[in-house]
Amino acid sequence: EAGVVQSPRYKIIEKKQPVAFWCNPISGHNTLYWYRQNLGQGPELLIRYENEEAVDDSQLPKDRFSAERLKGVDSTLKIQPAELGDSAVYLCASSLNVAGSYNEQFFGPGTRLTVL
Amino acid sequence: LAKTTQPISMDSYEGQEVNITCSHNNIATNDYITWYQQFPSQGPRFIIQGYKTKVTNEVASLFIPADRKSSTLSLPRVSLSDTAVYYCLVAPVAGSARQLTFGSGTQLTVLP
Numbered sequence: 001e002a003g004v005v006q007s008p009r010y011k012i013i014e015k016k017q018p019v020a021f022w023c024n025p026i027s028g029h030n031t032l033y034w035y036r037q038n039l040g041q042g043p044e045l046l047i048r049y050e051n052e053e054a055v056d057d058s059q060l061p062k063d064r065f066s067a068e069r070l071k072g073v074d075s076t077l078k079i080q081p082a083e084l085g086d087s088a089v090y091l092c093a094s095s096l097n098v099a100g101s102y103n104e105q106f107f108g109p110g111t112r113l114t115v116l
Numbered sequence: 117l118a119k120t121t122q123p124i125s126m127d128s129y130e131g132q133e134v135n136i137t138c139s140h141n142n143i144a145t146n147d148y149i150t151w152y153q154q155f156p157s158q159g160p161r162f163i164i165q166g167y168k169t170k171v172t173n174e175v176a177s178l179f180i181p182a183d184r185k186s187s188t189l190s191l192p193r194v195s196l197s198d199t200a201v202y203y204c205l206v207a208p209v210a211g212s213a214r215q216l217t218f219g220s221g222t223q224l225t226v227l228p
Contacts, residue, residue, distance in 0.1 A: 004159070033216070042203050042218025043160065091159050103209065107159025 004108035025094030138204030
């Protein structure tokens with residue numbers, strides 16, 4: 001079974017430029033998560049989708065970050081414009097949740113973003 | 117939001133049992149305790165989850181005392197490949213995912 005797929009794996013951009021990350025979750029998983037992980041720290045949740053609905057985006061910096069999950073499958077996370085402090089690893093995870101409860105999350109390898 | 121405290125790092129030798137403790141004094145009634153493992157350049161990987169007493173699977177055991185204010189991840193007979201960062205996560209299984217925030221984790225280094 002294929003795991004969570006993310007692309008690109010690495011991205012280097014200059015500040016003020018836009019950037020987008022793509023995630024394909026495990027087939028059949030209804031819940032999708034985007035995390036940001038800074039160096040030496042644990043992942044920080046940015047947004048969670050239940051199917052195509054964003055049910056928790058309280059920690060997503062909405063002035064520059066946006067996300068979408070069309071048709072409840074693939075998802076894209078965008079930053080526009082990027083700032084130096086956005087340099088981090090962006091992780092996507094998915095899980096099969098039933099009746100509002102969420103279980104084991106399966107993580108992708110992440111996208112390492114460097115903003116110069 | 118249950119705050120967790122773990123040791124920053126631990127060293128062990130191959131073949132030994134390793135116990136990593138996580139403190140979560142303000143754990144809520146509906147919180148579960150989950151442990152993840154993360155290797156460099158990879159996303160975290162689920163190890164084990166529990167609510168109380170003891171849970172065991174093929175890779176680890178999780179011990180949770182009656183007051184649930186701490187938990188201990190036990191890795192039997194570690195090998196070099198167990199060198200990784202281990203995260204303790206305390207959050208409700210249901211409800212807002214806002215509480216799905218990992219702490220800084222414990223860097224376990226297994227020495228030959």
